[in-house]
Amino acid sequence: MDLLEAIQQTKPCRLFKTAQVPDEKLTKVLNAARLAPSIDDRQPWRFLVVRDEGTKVKLSQLLSKGALVRAAPVVIIALASEGESPSLVGGVVMSHLLDVAVSIENMVLAATAEGLGTFWISDFNADKISRFFGIPEGFQVVGILPIGFPGPETPTNGKSPNGRKSLAEVTAYERFNW
Numbered sequence: 001m002d003l004l005e006a007i008q009q010t011k012p013c014r015l016f017k018t019a020q021v022p023d024e025k026l027t028k029v030l031n032a033a034r035l036a037p038s039i040d041d042r043q044p045w046r047f048l049v050v051r052d053e054g055t056k057v058k059l060s061q062l063l064s065k066g067a068l069v070r071a072a073p074v075v076i077i078a079l080a081s082e083g084e085s086p087s088l089v090g091g092v093v094m095s096h097l098l099d100v101a102v103s104i105e106n107m108v109l110a111a112t113a114e115g116l117g118t119f120w121i122s123d124f125n126a127d128k129i130s131r132f133f134g135i136p137e138g139f140q141v142v143g144i145l146p147i148g149f150p151g152p153e154t155p156t157n158g159k160s161p162n163g164r165k166s167l168a169e170v171t172a173y174e175r176f177n178w
């Protein structure tokens, strides 16, 4: 699958098969994250991989999207190390969070290319997740990704069945024009 195909085919996976994710595929997904670009090549990311059923059940109880975490055979918690990338992009955006977001999207696209489904969860209480995994201060949870083979019918959230804004709505040339 080429990259543009993966971009077009990627959609949040809301139904996972029980089949395990082969190590080889998981490694490809993690490598896609590791190979992401980052500001000054600082690579301020860590990826906590959870396969243990008991851990997934307990984690799911901390999340509103817990059912997805329970159902997926693998869950990746993407962390950002603040101390490794301490700058503000444009004086505003924390660079370590931006870098980790880039690495997460690499994982999402790699998963699609490998025939897997993912769901990027950002709705969590960072303190609860950090306490649960023993994540120390200075590391921030940026995203939680259940990963598995998608079920036969992945329902949409009903909000955006392919409802992206048109190119004309989001693009301007030469000057700000919205």
Ligand SMILES: Cc1cc2nc3c(=O)[nH]c(=O)nc-3n(C[C@H](O)[C@H](O)[C@H](O)COP(=O)(O)O)c2cc1C
Pocket: 010, 011, 012, 065, 120, 121, 122, 123, 124, 156, 157, 159, 160, 161, 162, 163
């Ligand atoms: C950074 C990011 C975080 C997201 N976090 C959540 C989330 O916490 N809960 C949720 O239901 N969906 C989450 N999503 C999924 C988006 O809501 C979804 O991609 C969007 O509604 C478009 O849906 P579609 O891709 O099926 O068209 C997240 C997506 C992104 C890119």
